[in-house]
Amino acid sequence: MPTISSRGANAHTSPIRKLSPYADAAKKAGRKVYHLNIGQPDIQTPPAALQKVRTTDVKVLEYSPSAGIASYREKLPEYYRRNGIDVTPGDILVTSGASEGIYFALLACLDRGETILSPEPLYANYVGFAEMADVHIRAVTCTIETGFALPSVADFARALTPDVKAIFLCNPNNPTGAVYPEIMLRALAELALEHDIYLFVDEVYREFCYGETPFFSALNLPGMENHVVVFDSISKRYSACGARVGAVVSRNHRVLTTILKYAETRLSPPSFGQMLAEALIDTDEAYFSTVKKEYKQRRDLLYNRLSAMPGVTCYRPDGAFYVFAKLPIDDCERFCQWLLEDFTYNNQTVMLAPGNGFYTTPGLGKQEVRFAYVLNERDLNNAMDCLALALERYQAEMKIETSFRV
Amino acid sequence: MPTISSRGANAHTSPIRKLSPYADAAKKAGRKVYHLNIGQPDIQTPPAALQKVRTTDVKVLEYSPSAGIASYREKLPEYYRRNGIDVTPGDILVTSGASEGIYFALLACLDRGETILSPEPLYANYVGFAEMADVHIRAVTCTIETGFALPSVADFARALTPDVKAIFLCNPNNPTGAVYPEIMLRALAELALEHDIYLFVDEVYREFCYGETPFFSALNLPGMENHVVVFDSISKRYSACGARVGAVVSRNHRVLTTILKYAETRLSPPSFGQMLAEALIDTDEAYFSTVKKEYKQRRDLLYNRLSAMPGVTCYRPDGAFYVFAKLPIDDCERFCQWLLEDFTYNNQTVMLAPGNGFYTTPGLGKQEVRFAYVLNERDLNNAMDCLALALERYQAEMKIETSFRV
Incomplete structure (x- = not known):
């Protein structure tokens, strides 16, 4: 055998x-x-959006463009604007869930054997994507006693060897539910800038903050246009996990252009899911x-x-x-x-x-x-x-x- | 930057x-x-199946199981039986297009630096998947003079060094349209068996044969249960490229179990696409x-x-x-x-x-x-x-x- x-x-x-x-x-x-x-x-899942998919008159269920259906990408900035984030369609590349975006970003930004720095516990699938991309994860450990708050910037700085190409956060955090305060994100941004490395942030739980710490998007970190890459998804936001629609959002277009090569290899994200995603942007607040x-x-x-x-x-x-x-x-x-x-x-x-x-x-x-x-x-x-x-x-x-x- | x-x-x-x-x-x-x-x-795309998706009463668009929606996997053998192929639901793992299945199979069956042997010209995206999986493609060149018929088994045998873990065909062929005769597939199967390597076959164009050579599925090669891995997709069959639904089909369950780990990392194939795919099985001949x-x-x-x-x-x-x-x-x-x-x-x-x-x-x-x-x-x-x-x-x-x- x-x-x-x-x-x-x-x-x-x-x-x-x-x-x-x-x-x-x-x-x-x-x-x-x-x-x-x-x-x-x-x-x-918001019924109005599901209904819109039902009534869409599709004759040929075509491949979409590799970066996503144009009308969907063009409408997405509306959603981000409502959330205080100013991005253009060109800053967005649609992926099959955030999963695919994370994996593609690892390929595009890290060579084999390079390292991402991430607080742990971390979303377990990151480990899988890192293995697939043949990169290492170096963890900075959080503790239950602090409700898994981020360790100090000094802890990150100590772990920052030359093979580290990105700090990778999930905010709000899966699996801990921690929400990272703006001051901490600014401090980590400074560290990333100083070392000229990426700040990857998985923000798929953006809407779900219940405590006193307001959500702060890494896309609003000043001076980090070339360094911030955000992963997004409609899965949790609209309870639409099966749609398999996510996105990579970055103002660094070299990153997006490189990711596009991998995106073209897999042809396109799912069309039905993108139709749903486009309709979901109109979901009532x-x-x-x-x-x-x-x-x-x-x-x-x-x-x-x-x-x-x-x-x-x-x-x-x-x-x-x-x-x-x-x-x-x-x-x-x-x-x-x-x-x-x-x-x-x-x-x-x-x-x-x-x-x-x-x-x-x-x-x-x-x-x-x-x-x-x-x-x-x-x-x-x-x-x-x-x-x-x-x-x-x-x-x-x-x-x-x-x-x-x- | x-x-x-x-x-x-x-x-x-x-x-x-x-x-x-x-x-x-x-x-x-x-x-x-x-x-x-x-x-x-x-x-x-067959309208009856599209209509079925429209009338499906989905309240929560959930993740599907990583290996595919159970009812779809259970119905798929019907389709294969109609095409003279006898497989069980356990032989099938649903993927996001054939693309994903090919990439996962490369990860599951080849280590970094190992090689697949493939006739060229070949479907260009194989090169992309090989790069992502960090494996080599060694090509056996076909020529336009023969309508890109397969080279001789001796040509394949000569290229078969110890780092080759799989012979990889696309039949009917993309990009050449060549259809490989049973006798050639049997000869290559023998070679694969002799060297105990995989025979990967991309059969997404199964239905589309117009000449005198009838289509012969690698799944019908006797004694090759552990060696044959077939990639499939509904994209071309039903003109449903945007559904992003494919499959890996193999009687080697160690391969499927290993692929399932990668499939779990990406969570699930698209749900709407799978609903369509299930309905498409009832498409009139x-x-x-x-x-x-x-x-x-x-x-x-x-x-x-x-x-x-x-x-x-x-x-x-x-x-x-x-x-x-x-x-x-x-x-x-x-x-x-x-x-x-x-x-x-x-x-x-x-x-x-x-x-x-x-x-x-x-x-x-x-x-x-x-x-x-x-x-x-x-x-x-x-x-x-x-x-x-x-x-x-x-x-x-x-x-x-x-x-x-x-």
């Missing part, structure tokens, strides 16, 4: 999706699984206030429930829709699998994303998990009932197991 | 799309451009006979027109919707750009794909171009009127230019 490549055999597996076979088995066995593992909201209110309530519920569980360390996240909490468990992977394989309460269980997959530093995150508060309050409450009981049972079983071993 | 990566700066540019800015400029100037550069058919008849007429028209032009070398291709012809020109890139920048006939011009971009051997294809016969007969005739005149004018201008130089 021909061999699999070593890189393929050793490739990063998504902590968000890799337990899916166990979840599928649990569902097949008739159990209800609460999916808190994945940022797939239950919020409705009331949609966001309703959705934000909903997420804020869910966050509070989740925070309150987790805080009440003995041995759980938690904080109140300011943005996105994630909490990264520490549980009284020995091994998050084992626990998350156990939840799906061995645990049931009223024929229900919970799926979580093991925390270690969000760190690049070996050994970190072993007791942590990511919760996505993407379900309605009743479901979230049920999931928390499951979790509270599961933690008790798991601890009891592990103790028994440990005593047997002795 | 931070630097672009060297790989980005030197990245392959698509010969199919790279002249697009010149085409856009020509259109802006009011000229009609006949696009024979790109395999974007003007054939209608009459659709294909109508479409095939149409393409065959266009092929004959194109072949007849090209053959009548002085100095043009051409052949009658058996499949897909391309002709790769040799023109009486000095430099195909220069000529194709000239067509868009400097030529006009009744305020019309033609866009072609320069042939050199389809070769990896430097210097080859300089006088060749790829024609995609994706336009209706009237448009094709107009395009050929333009080309005939353009060739005359270009030759005259070049002669003048040359004499000036002397």
Whole structure:
């Protein structure tokens, strides 16, 4: 049998999706699984935009231009302007989700063996994209005690060796929900400018800030026109993950021109998704206030429930829709699998994303998990009932197991 | 300013799309451009399937499973069975076009620096994917004199050094339209088996064979279950290029499991596209006979027109919707750009794909171009009127230019 490549055999597996076979088995066995593992909201995609796609008169579903449908790119600055960001259609290249944009930017800006500097825990898929692009991630570790606030600029500066080509942030942060203050972004911008490296910022959760720190886009950092590359997506903004439409936004057109070569190789982003995305720009602002209110309530519920569980360390996240909490468990992977394989309460269980997959530093995150508060309050409450009981049972079983071993 | 990566700066540019800015400029100037550069058919996407997407009641446009929507994967074997191919849903992983599947297979099966063996001219984007995956393409050159038939097995065997991990074919062939006979595929399969390497086959033009050589799928090669990986797409089959839905099909589940890791990193293929793809499986077989008849007429028209032009070398291709012809020109890139920048006939011009971009051997294809016969007969005739005149004018201008130089 021909061999699999070593890189393929050793490739990063998504902590968000890799337990899916166990979840599928649990569902097949008739159990209800609460999916808190994945940022797939239950919020409705704005119906008016969906309706517009339905009534579009398409005769031939053509390739779009590689950089995106022209009318969509031309309309996008409207959205950015409403969010206080001044960009032109030429600053925008449409991608298949933010995912593809991140991967293309790594190819366009970093050579093999070069490094990006990123706070950890980090969105696990960055690790996958870095592997695909054959670049390294050097992590600057954040801690749960500060609610995963950014480390000091001095910490970043210390990690900044000549092979570092970009500082890479996710703001508001996936997986921690931290929102980075303008002052911190300005300080990091200065550092990037001083070393003449890129500042990559994944801003797909831009709309979702609930705390006192207002969102500040890296696109509004003065003097950083050539250094800032922002990744964007309609997935979370409009609960339209399946559209697979994102964008790279940068005033550095050399970066965009280089990315365009990769974009041409894959031909085009999905046409239906782009039609939806274009219609979504007209979404009423009331949609966001309703959705934000909903997420804020869910966050509070989740925070309150987790805080009440003995041995759980938690904080109140300011943005996105994630909490990264520490549980009284020995091994998050084992626990998350156990939840799906061995645990049931009223024929229900919970799926979580093991925390270690969000760190690049070996050994970190072993007791942590990511919760996505993407379900309605009743479901979230049920999931928390499951979790509270599961933690008790798991601890009891592990103790028994440990005593047997002795 | 931070630097672009060297790989980005030197990245392959698509010969199919790279002249697009010149085409856009020509259109802006009011000229009609006949696009024979790109395999974007003007054939209608089956309306019944489009209608089904319109009437689907989607409330939340969710991520699909990374390997594709379950109901679509489960229905796909119907399509393959109708085409004499026996596969299960587990043999299929849905991708964003064949493009993504090819790239993922390179990552999963080849380590950096390893090689695929492919006949050239080859589909230019393979070069881009190979670069992204950091693998080499070693080409076995076909010639226009034989209508770009496959070279002998001995030619492949000679090129088969230990770093070769796969033979990679496109059948029916893009860009040449050659259809490979069963006997040749069996011989190459034997070679692959002997060296225990993969046989990758891009079969996205499966339906489009007009000659005496019937299509033979690599999935029907006996004893090759672990070696054959097929790339597929709905783009050409149903004229649905913008859907961005393809698949990797293989009975080697280690390959699919490894690809799934990369697929999970990019989350999911587009949901709307998959809904369309699922509905398209029910497309009446009459659709294909109508479409095939149409393409065959266009092929004959194109072949007849090209053959009548002085100095043009051409052949009658058996499949897909391309002709790769040799023109009486000095430099195909220069000529194709000239067509868009400097030529006009009744305020019309033609866009072609320069042939050199389809070769990896430097210097080859300089006088060749790829024609995609994706336009209706009237448009094709107009395009050929333009080309005939353009060739005359270009030759005259070049002669003048040359004499000036002397």
